[in-house]
Amino acid sequence: MKMVNVYNTRTRSKEEFVPIEGNNVRMYVCGPTVYDYPHIGNARSFAVFDTIRRYLEYKGYRVVYITNFTDIDDKMINRSKEDGIEVSELAAKFITEYLTIAKQLNLIPATINPRATEHMDDIIEMVELIIKNGYGYDVDGDVYFNVPSFETYGGLSRIPMDDLSSRARVEVDEKKKDPRDFILWKAEKPGEPSWESPWGKGRPGWHAECSVMGKHYLGFPFDIHGGGQDLIFPHHENEIAQSAAAYGIETPVKYWLHNGFLTIDSDKMSKSEKNFSTAREVLDNYDHQAVRLYLVTGQYRQPLDYNDKAMKQAIQSLERIKNAADTIRGRISILEKIGSRESDADRKLAEASKKAREDFEKEMDDDFNTPGALAEIFTLVREINTLTKDVGGAAVLREALAVMIELVGILGVNLADEAQTGEGAGQAAKALKGIVDFLLELREGARKSKDFAKADQIRDRLGELGIEIADTKDGPTWKMS
Ligand code: AMP
Ligand code: ZN
Numbered sequence: 001m002k003m004v005n006v007y008n009t010r011t012r013s014k015e016e017f018v019p020i021e022g023n024n025v026r027m028y029v030c031g032p033t034v035y036d037y038p039h040i041g042n043a044r045s046f047a048v049f050d051t052i053r054r055y056l057e058y059k060g061y062r063v064v065y066i067t068n069f070t071d072i073d074d075k076m077i078n079r080s081k082e083d084g085i086e087v088s089e090l091a092a093k094f095i096t097e098y099l100t101i102a103k104q105l106n107l108i109p110a111t112i113n114p115r116a117t118e119h120m121d122d123i124i125e126m127v128e129l130i131i132k133n134g135y136g137y138d139v140d141g142d143v144y145f146n147v148p149s150f151e152t153y154g155g156l157s158r159i160p161m162d163d164l165s166s167r168a169r170v171e172v173d174e175k176k177k178d179p180r181d182f183i184l185w186k187a188e189k190p191g192e193p194s195w196e197s198p199w200g201k202g203r204p205g206w207h208a209e210c211s212v213m214g215k216h217y218l219g220f221p222f223d224i225h226g227g228g229q230d231l232i233f234p235h236h237e238n239e240i241a242q243s244a245a246a247y248g249i250e251t252p253v254k255y256w257l258h259n260g261f262l263t264i265d266s267d268k269m270s271k272s273e274k275n276f277s278t279a280r281e282v283l284d285n286y287d288h289q290a291v292r293l294y295l296v297t298g299q300y301r302q303p304l305d306y307n308d309k310a311m312k313q314a315i316q317s318l319e320r321i322k323n324a325a326d327t328i329r330g331r332i333s334i335l336e337k338i339g340s341r342e343s344d345a346d347r348k349l350a351e352a353s354k355k356a357r358e359d360f361e362k363e364m365d366d367d368f369n370t371p372g373a374l375a376e377i378f379t380l381v382r383e384i385n386t387l388t389k390d391v392g393g394a395a396v397l398r399e400a401l402a403v404m405i406e407l408v409g410i411l412g413v414n415l416a417d418e419a420q421t422g423e424g425a426g427q428a429a430k431a432l433k434g435i436v437d438f439l440l441e442l443r444e445g446a447r448k449s450k451d452f453a454k455a456d457q458i459r460d461r462l463g464e465l466g467i468e469i470a471d472t473k474d475g476p477t478w479k480m481s
Pocket of ligand 1: 031034041228231259260261262263
């Protein structure tokens, strides 16, 4: 089994991936702060780490996958005040939203989705240890981590201590011993959720939860810690400092993996820049599988731009893959009726399937190079399109189809459901698409001639059949609800 090479942010180099414990991979990915609808940039992070997990499982590893919900922090509190609801109610709403998106993006459910508020005892215990070991201090109920006391601070982000000082001075906090110190526990403010602690009532700082939940579910050190590049500093830098200071370990994590940003016009998509599309909007407008495919069309560490052209390309790519699958299924049903003799095409297609798998693995072994891996799938698609009509053996066709299904499955595209519903399924899906597109044309015609009753009737009747129509600036789109 060829090794996977992963780029480790900690060493800034590609390393052979060797799990700490045999065949078991323990993986923690920073999850969403559940105060609002995630944007499609957040969804990139979710999809990227799901593909990494899928590939590791494909390689034969047993993966325990933890991703948390940050359900208490400043953003949660501010939004709950704005909306006039409890923080817990806000969290429940956006956890449900996350789980819906996760399903639509075909993410494998996490082994566990722990929440910060479920781990207060562990968090308090860690903060106590940090103080006891001389790395933390309490000022009137606020507890800080003393950065200069932790010698290797900055090891992950490689930001020199002096730069840290000038950054930190921007937001002066009189209570801190050093401007670089960060908060571990915040004293209660009136009207905010709080928990009893040795320092009085309060709540944890954001970084504390991931250290604690990583340790609780995976134990230190664990294999992979993931998140977006914006988390390298300060979030992950602080996680390392906390975990090492509290538990006396050298490092809590073997491989640090960080995804690049989803951008719009080269700017990072973010809530604060207000340049975002929510995952919900995007999933409502486009085929879910095409969205998933789009999110892994770039190598995960590189920026990925979000625009109509990129989405259209993903739609076309998906269509080409599905058409190739239909071509194979069509040929298999013909062979079942008429039978045929094997020819040179059989040997060529068998060879192409084998090579596609090998070349796909080569790309994925190289730090999960999904664009390269996708290119290998398209090499197989081209061979399928050229050879299938001349292939005489159904087994060769089934193998090519199985390889394609398995490889696109690692990217998160699920062609298997269609395959399981039998050979006619591809044709039936094509016919359904043709019929719905035709009805939408009729509806557009009705709207143009101002026959709105007819237009609404078409939309409503399709709605009753579970076909949802959305009017976008590029015209109507539809999906099965
Ligand atoms: P948050 O809910 O802000 O904590 O973000 C959830 C995940 O999305 C984190 O891993 C972030 O690093 C990641 N993330 C945030 N913005 C982007 C972006 N524009 N592109 C890719 N990942 C992002
Ligand atoms: Zn985290």
